[in-house]
Amino acid sequence: MKNAEIASMFERIADVLELKGENNFRINSYRKVARVIGDLTHDIKEIAEAGKLEDIPGIGKSHAEKIEEFLQTGRMSKYEEVMEGVSEETVTMMHISGLGPKTVIMLNKELGIERISQLEEAIKQGRLKGLKGIxxxxxxxxxxxxxxxxxxxERIALGVAFPVVNRIVNQLKDVKGVSAIQPAGSLRRMKETVGDIDILCAGKQGRKIIQSFVNLPEVSEILAAGVTKGSVRMDEGLQVDLRVVEKDSFGSALQYFTGSKAHNIHLRDIARKKGLKISEYGIFREKKKLGGRLEEDIYKKLGMELVPPELREDRGEIEASQEGRLPKLIELKDIKGDLHVHSNWTDGSSTFEEIARYARKCGYEYCVISDHTKSTRIAHGLDEERLLKEIEEINKINKKLSGDGFRLIKASECDIKNDGSMDISDKVLAKLDIVLGAIHAGFKQSKEQITERILASIHNPYVNIIVHPTGRLMSQREGYEVDMDKVMEAAAKTGTALEINSFWDRLDLNDVNARKAKEMGVKVAISTDAHHLDQMWMMQLGVGVARRAWLVKQDIINTWPIKKLLEFCKRKTKHKT
Ligand SMILES: [Zn+2]
Ligand SMILES: [Zn+2]
Structure with a gap:
């Protein structure tokens, strides 16, 4: 998809126009186009081919022409014209706090500075002194x-930061003087990567609270420790700031520091039109404070419902809130079981009983055992014979468990082979409750080949869920190339679900794809792919992705009662596709 590339070109054009002191209206219109394209859930090329570019809100005729030109020729003359004689890094520099477009231009003119490293060097040599306005x-x-x-x-994966922040919050919530504590920022919005972490705390005796914070055992370096703000680096390299605010402003501060920037800018705009002002200290009319103790105060005074943090990206949530049609998002407590767990029969570390016991402790009604199949050799994947034994063994455990309402579900994470056939014969697949289809090899195949492979497995009547559909590992590799539209179309038609794999390094489907799945009528499974019991908490990350994707309980097959889930899986075999 060219969406991201085109979005960043428009963003760049806006930046350079700003550097050149062009009028704000034009600059903002380019920025808006960039954001709208970045948020699209469909391939912009297809929208263009259908002649529907101008149906996208914010995209006018001249924008559409530029997009067309790029899609057809791989170049955008406006972009080239604007970038003429401007270095990429100069444009980046204007986003550095303390700089801004005017200073960047002046430094360029006076000292010929085009790069961040040149700027640092110039400062070291004292060459900035005496310049106008410096x-x-x-x-x-x-x-x-x-x-x-x-x-x-340097952003950090959500799944790495999340437990660290939880531990901090849990240790501080009982400190004397703390009346409320809550992480803010992109972590609260469950964005897949996070920058620095902001934690907000309402309380008296700020200095004491900050001291408790900077003295936590996992702190590796204290960067600052004042009365209202402390800043530390944790063992994982994560920078965490704690702010202590007045109880009376806790809600408004939480709203302010949760962001996103785009969401908050839009809110401030609405406030201005109502003659109101919002800040981290509250919502005001003139000097009069109308609220701020609760986050709801801000939204209510603006005539809106409270927007769940995961939606705050200015992707339509503000309008939905104004019109009272915010979705009731899926919650962790709606999840009735984990649909993807490995046992010690392959590369997992726990026995069936251990998994069952632990899953029950998580409040689940069932847990799916989905071990690897023979093509995944490093994981000692099961062949038909061992898989049949595993089925027998699970049956025994279930007999033992019967009576307390919990059961293990027999499944397999079956490899989709290079030719699109499944790694286990249909005869054996038929004996399972659920079959997961997965690609673990052949990533370098062309987009067409990979897509055909997945489509073939979707058309296998026994395959119920395609897991980690794009194959990405955030810390290591991008996914394989796949035509998601075709995959989703087939999944919707055949009653095959797609997975949000909650494992911290995967989060696959991501939020944009998961939202698209819903739009295309595809059911979604949220599962952890846990290989150890202490990875099953990651369900929270997957639920976060689903919430960012606007998904509700009914969209997720493992919120359904077990009977409905198993019927959904069996239905596919009945109507052979
Ligand atoms: Zn897998
Ligand atoms: Zn797996």
């Missing part, structure tokens, strides 16, 4: 900004 303080701020920019480039 006081000592300003130089300090620029240096701070550069440092901040560098760390912001």
């Amino acid at each position: 006081a000592e303080k300003k130089i300090e701020n620029i240096l701070k900004g550069i440092k901040l920019f560098r760390t912001s480039q």
